[in-house]
Amino acid sequence: MRSIEESLRGAFREVADEVPAESVPPLILPARRRSWLSREAVPPAAGRARAWAAVASSAVMVAVVLGAAASLGSVLHRHQAGGAETAYGPEAPAAPVTAARGVPRYYVALTVATALGRAKTRSRASAVVRATATGATIATVAPPQPFDTFTMVTAARDDRTFVLAAERFPPAPQVRLFVLRIHPSRRAPARRAQLDALPVPYLEKGARAWGLALSPNGRQLAVASGIDSPQQLQVVDLASGSQHSWGGTSLCAGCAVTGLSASSGWISWTTDEQTLAFAGAGSVRVLNVAKSGADLMADSRPVSDVLAKTWPAWRDVVLTPDEQALVAVREVKTGPRPGHAAAASQELVRMSTVTGQPMAVLNYLPVRQGSYEQVLWTSTSGRVVIVSGTEPGASAGILRDRHYTPIPWTPGVLTAAW
C-alpha cells in the first residue's frame, strides 16, 4: 500500500507539472453588484434596530453628500481664496456625471486593495475597467503569473485599447508589457476584457518601466526604461515589432517627473503620431520618431523654456495632442509669514508652447506630504483635463473651463488611463 501512495504522489506531481507556472491565464472578474445593506454594513448579530440605525445614518450621509455636491460649483473659488483645503472631496456623485460628455467613456485604473495612505509594502495592483460617468466596474484583471502587480497603464484614443506594464517583485524583478482590449458591451463579464502579452521582449534584466505612452491609434508604444532611473526611450511598432531606441543621458535631469504613477504624465504623443513629447533636461522636448538617431537630447528640441532649475517645481507635464499647449502641475512655495512657516501649494496650469507663458491656472490646492495631482487625460486642446489627487481626497475629476466635477473614484487607485 505504501508503494501505491508514493507512486500516486509521483504520478500526480508529474501530471501537474505539465501545467507550467507561467501559463496561468489572467483572472477576469465580472462586475459586482453590492447589496444595499449588505452583511458588512449590518453584522448578523446587530438586529433590526441597528439596521434601521444604519439606514438613518445613511440618509444623513446622503444629505451631507448632496449638500457638498451643491456647493461644488464654488469650491474652486474658495480654494483660490484659501478657504477650503482641497477641491477634491471624497464624495462621488451617485448619478452619472454629465460633465463626462466628450471624455472617453471607459478607463483602466490600477487599483490596490486599500487607500493609498494605508498601503504597505509590495501592494499588488489589479487593472479595473470602469465607466467614467457612473464608476461602474466593467471588468477586473489581475496580473498574470508570474507577475505580482501592474505598475503602469496607457491608453489609445479608441477608448478600447490599453497597454499595461506588469512587474514581478524582487528578488527576481521582471517587467513585461501586456495589451488589454476591452469589450464593455459583451454580456458575459469574463469576455469584457482580454489581456495578451505583447510580442515585445522583457525589458533589460533589472530594469523598470518608468514611462509608457501608447500612440493615439495604438500602433506605436513609447517605453522609458532603466534600472534606477529612465535611461533610454524605446519606440516599438506594435504591428511589426521593430524598435528604435534613444539613450545616452538621463531623461529627467533637472526636471520633475513623477515617475511610476505618471503613466500619462511625461511621455505624450501628438496627433500626427510622428512626434513624442517628454520632460527632459528641465523642459519639455519633442522628438520626431521617424528620424534616425540614438541620442535623445541631440535628436530632440525643446518646446518650452526651462521649467525648473530645482526639483521639484514641475510635475506631470503633458503636451496636448495639438502641440499648442502644455498642461502641468507647478509647485509654488510661499515665504514664511509672521507666525506661519513657509508653505507649498500646487497649481495646475495650461501654458503656451509658443510663448512659454501660462495661459490659465486651472486649479490650486495645498500640498500635503506625499500628495500631488496627476494629469491623467487631456483633450486635444487641453481645455478639458482629467486630474486626480492622492491624499487626502483620493479622488479624481474633470476640469472644464475651470469648473471641477468629481467622478466616481476609489481610494486605492494608483493611476489610471483614458
Add this chain to the structure above:
Amino acid sequence: MRLKDMESDEFGPVGALRSPDPALPRWVTSDNAEAAVGALYQAHALPLIRLAYITLGDRASAEDVVQDAFCGLFKRWEHLAESGKALPYVRTSVLNGCRSVLRHRAVLRRRVTHQVDAESAEAVMLSSEERSQLMNAVQRLPTRQREALVLRFYLDLPDDEIARVMGVRPSTVRSTMHRALDGLGRILKEAV
C-alpha cells in the same frame, strides 16, 4: 504617489484587519473584493488549475473551472472574506466544477458514438508505462474516491480539510480513502 514609494514603510502599519488567507498580505480586506480576489488568485490559481487538470485531463476545461470558481468567490466575497472560508470555498467550487464537466462528458459519451474531444492528461502526457497504468486506474475509480486521492496525494490536505472541501465528515474521508486505495490495488493487479 509612486509605487516605489509604497514599498517603503513610511506609511506605517496598515491596521489589524484579518486577511482571508494567510498567503495574502495583511492589507487585503473585503473593502476591495477585486484586488483581494485577484491576490488570492495569484497565490492559488496554479495549484488549483493543476488539481483540475489532474481530475479532468484537459487544460482548457481546468482553466475554465478555476476561473468560474474565482468568479463565484468574487460574487460572494462579502460572506466569505472575513470568515476565512475563501480558499475552502474555491477548492470546493473547483471540485464541483470538475464534477459538472465529467458529468457533461459522460452524457456526451452516451449520446454520441465517438469519443469527446477532450483528451485525457495521461493519454497525452504520460511517458512511463507505470504512470500510465496508475493514472488509468485512478480514472476508473468513482469520482468521490478519485477526488479524495487527489486532495490527499496532490494537495497534501489533512483529513479534516478534505472533509471540509468535499462536504463530508472526516470519518467518511478515511473510509473513502481506504476504499480508493483498495480499489486502485485491485485494478492494478487485474492489469498485471
